Amino acid sequence: MGVPQQPGSKPEHALTGLEVPSLFSDFDLYLFGQGKHYHIYEKFGAHPREVEGITGVNFAVWAPNAAAVSVIGDFNGWQHGATPMQLRHKELGVWECFIPGLGPGTLYKYAIHSRFNNYAVEKTDPYGFAEELRPQTASIVTDIQHYRWHDEQWLQQRAQQQRLSSPISIYEVHLGSWRHIPERHKEGAVEEDRFMTYRELAHALATYVKEMGFTHIELLPITEYPYDGSWGYQATGYYAPTSRFGPPEDFQYFIDYMHQQGIGILLDWVPSHFPKDGHALSYFDGTHLYEYSDPRKGEHKGWGTYVFDYGRSEVCNFLIGSALFWLREYHIDGLRVDAVASMLYLDYMRDSGEWVSNQYGGREHLEAVAFLRQLNEAVYGQVPGTITVAEESSAWPLVSRPTYVGGLGFTFKWNMGWMHDMLEYMHLDPIHRRYHHNNITFSLMYAYSENFVLPLSHDEVVHLKGSMLTKMPGDLWQRFANLRAFYGYMWGHPGKKLLFMGGEFGQWQEWNYAQSLDWHLLAPPSDPHHAQLQDFVRDLNRLYRQEPALSMLDCEPEGFSWIDCHDSDNSVVSFIRRSQQTADTLIFICNFTPVPRHGYRLGVPFPGEYYELLNSDDIRYGGSGLRNNQPMPSGPIYWQSCPHSILLTLPPLATVVLKKRPGSDIIGLEEENLSYE
Template sequence: MQDAPSIFSDFDLYLFGQGTHYQIYEKMGAHPRTVNGIQGVNFALWAPNARAVSVIGDFNQWDRKATPMQLRHNDLGVWECFVPGLSIGTLYKYAICSRFNNYHVDKADPYGLSFELRPNNASVVANISDYTWQDADWVAQREQRQKLNSPISIYEVHLGSWRHIPERHQEGAVEEDRFMTYRELAVALADYVKKLGFTHIELLPITEYPFDGSWGYQVTGYYAPTSRFGPPEDFKYFVDYMHQQGIGVILDWVPSHFPKDGHALSYFDGTHLYEYSDSRKGEHTGWGTYVFDYGRSEVRNFLIGSALFWLSEYHIDGLRVDAVASMLYLDYMRPEGQWITNQYGGREHLEAVDFLRQFNEAVYKHVPGAITIAEESTSWPLVSRPTYVGGLGFSFKWNMGWMHDMLEYAHLDPIHRRYHHNNITFALMYAYSENFILPFSHDEVVHLKGSMLTKMPGDLWQRFANLRALYGFMWGHPGKKLLFMGGEFGQWHEWNYKESLDWHLLDAPSDPHHIQLQDFVRDLNTLYQREPAFSSRDYEGEGFSWIDCHDSDNSVISFMRRGHRDEETLIFISNFTPVPRYGYRVGVPHPGEYYEIINSDDLRYGGSGIINDQPMPSAPRFWQSCPHSILLTLPPLSTIVLKWRPGEQADVTNAATASQAPEE
């Protein structure tokens, strides 16, 4: 160890104390450094209640006395030392002796950039600044690609179970599946996502975590990509490759809680440093985790620094913030008498609200074009509205209510759906109160909830038809789209984080339904990006209007999506029963011809082949509040999309008798 000048300026420390040093990760943690011509590593740690701290590692045989740190900045409790001769790849921890109760503990680095592969948990000295990015074109276009009026279709992915690679061991020729690496995933996943037409991927947390079964949601390394799939530079390659293929990368980020693992943040320096000390505020007993102390400036700085770190250093395009509801309410999952009110006697967590606003303001200021997404399941107002009007400042909010209503409806036998028509119409009552994303997420295909396909009622054909109709309705509904992996081809098994998706289903010539469903999702995404009406007025009430939301007896629903020009108008009609409707009259806004641009009942998607293969001329007959109307055939368990083009209207008398079937 060698005495060396501190890497902290007084201004650094002032900002850290204020909670606004958003590049604090450049100072805290372990960083290669040269002092007086000698190469080594500088270590810096925040531990204000420690009596002594030392760096231990493989370089000093984990000897607590060998490499003491110096308390450089007493007021803030920042410890620092420079150790010459150390290099990239050195394993280390901090040995902390607290001022209280003679508490001794070995801790991983809160600002560590890399960690050992679990079950080991030491930090690893890393240098992440040498990578040469090649995504300048994407970054330049990102703001335009992620605007509110841009098409955003997200493929949600758990990297550990998307696809495994069989591996044969030489000893005994044992075969097992292994994880794909970041570099392998980059090529395979980008090719797949690009083929299916998704604009973005969203990764379940890849911030380092110790337990596979947490899916990444119990984080111990807020500045490190998990070592399960490779080193940090390989994750940079992953993001870079995605961008070069025109695919955005959103990362699940978890500032709502952290695990109690002894090597990580919990009871860090012999005190509740990162968490609230009162368990009624600082613990989620149902999850077995601690809650961050959002009232402490240094903790807010740690978290917001982490957010900006991923957006800046790894070029992540957006952060989806997990479990926002648990942050907003002091009584979340807490029985009566086991929570503390705020200063006004209410249940709102005011410190967490301030933190979320500060987080969003920092993202928009420092990383223009990046987006933030709230997973928030309550009616908290203005989640996706600017902070200057009293909002939380998120770009988007998951529409959890829509997801639950639609899945409850889709699960019903079609004969009962007429009594639950409100499930598919209610979301439009509040559709424009937030900037919503419509999710069918990982949470809905685990814990015995079944896969998307097994949620659907009926026989084999009806299950797939129901799912296609549901996806067609989803893509037509206002809001951006998110679909969890496996749902795009109708996996039978619910998601298991230990196993690869059932890719063999796409290779079964005797059962083409899965690849046909995949084709339908691909074509929906193609239309979604091609037709402005799908997204250009997503969050404007003028971009949507019902044609008929009252036909509950037939479980049929029809609506319009509008772009900024009349010729961009699209008509969506969903029939959620297995009964085809012949001579079904639908109101339309303009005179001319209407033609199908997609039909989920098409033979190529596995449907029954009931399509409208000829243009349908409108008649000047007022219908469903529209000045014109058309007659069409409505397939069973289907969603169809029509597009308008100017032309001659049909004779109203002939149009009314064009089908032998009655209109009503």
């Protein structure tokens, strides 16, 4: 091994004698030590470069407790010590070398010999841009700068598309199971399924999402992961898109094409924990480098994973660099940060005696809180126009408020409370719902304490929880009617929308990561209710995007008011959604029983004629067809705290959306008013 190099020196390549200038300046090393080098992935990892006319690859890795590190690969027979690295900076433990003659496509790992316990191990590159297809684990030298992007128009308007006042309707997707491509062996005897590639998915998924009217897709983690059954939530490659669906360039194409079709991309990203797989981050240099050494802080026993050491600036830099990498280099539009609650509390999923308190004796994980704030400040400062979303299920305050007022700095927070309350309510037989009316109304007590996303996510359709359709009570017709009524209420409720794939057409089976969605349900001779439910979700998205009242004041209390939240006897709720223009006002009425209600009096905010914009009981959606086909004129009868009221028919298990007809303000004819007396 070469003599350890000090900052500013030029390591001499062991094989050629070539003096190679380091990729790290002293300032780079200083920033990394401070945890604030936000382009760190341009330094660490494997980077093709040219030195004095000689092409090769520069390798760099952080291993402060290593006695020796070498690069091994198919180019040197995977022999430890054959291609040694030099210690670039002793205190930080940065190792580096340049290997002439190598280029993109080279397989490699780091052979690390620790200063402790005679520990020797082969590790995947933490900053590697690509990895082999599982179960192989080598990193692959990759140049991601060659792809030519064509999404300039999207990037220019992205900030406008992702404002708090913008309609954001998210289709959550697991790429490995959205749709498979059936194949037949050459012999023609055996059929099998295969994953779609990134490029195939780009065209098929963009067409479908655009047709359905969703504004964004959210991808379950595509950061490289070894075990299919983790769905990507136990990542080993924080800078590498999974090779299951193609090389990095194809993933760039996927993002690029989606953007050209006007579709935003959110990525599930997991800085909360990582798996114990020996080839990756765990016990990296013979010490607990990336994870806390104390198991009371460093292990998620319930998940069988390690917790990142947020008290170590280099680890925080690794994670923040990863977040910025996806936003910058792959043009991702936002990150949904997984398991934030597990980061915020030291006693998360731990019994008494299994956790250690913070310096003040509390359960708050102060280092993780500081990390999350730094993360969000870095995202908004470095990549304006992108967003971050916290999957956070506790009552931690100010999750989606700026850090300068004491918040965590996220753009949005998942409204887990709304989700659990509503799923519990919808699961009830309608005869019992009158006793659980609070499940519908309670969310408005805190709806404006955060900027919320309303999620019906993958977590709710696995582990014997049933599909969205099977959660609904009743016979076949009632199940679909319940689900349509629920979706109608969800799209009317304040908050951005998220629906996991398959929920839009009422899949019967629980989600299975290993197989395709049941697309055959949409084709004859299958029950037409599935296609009709799909039509309803499409029309909900159309309504959501065209009506400003559903998004303009989405995060402002002025955008919502109850008409009646007390009609528990009938299990009916009614409310108003507003924009800054009075003419945009919408009225939602939800009947969560199978009893149609004729002559139901409803208070309205303005005089005029009201008409149906949407009715989930419409025959074309599979409903009974009980509609209000004629305009409903208001009368000057004070009702439900409103100065005017109308009479309408409430269809069974349905959501109805009304709007005042433009120019119909003057209704004062006596014969019309007499009908209200």
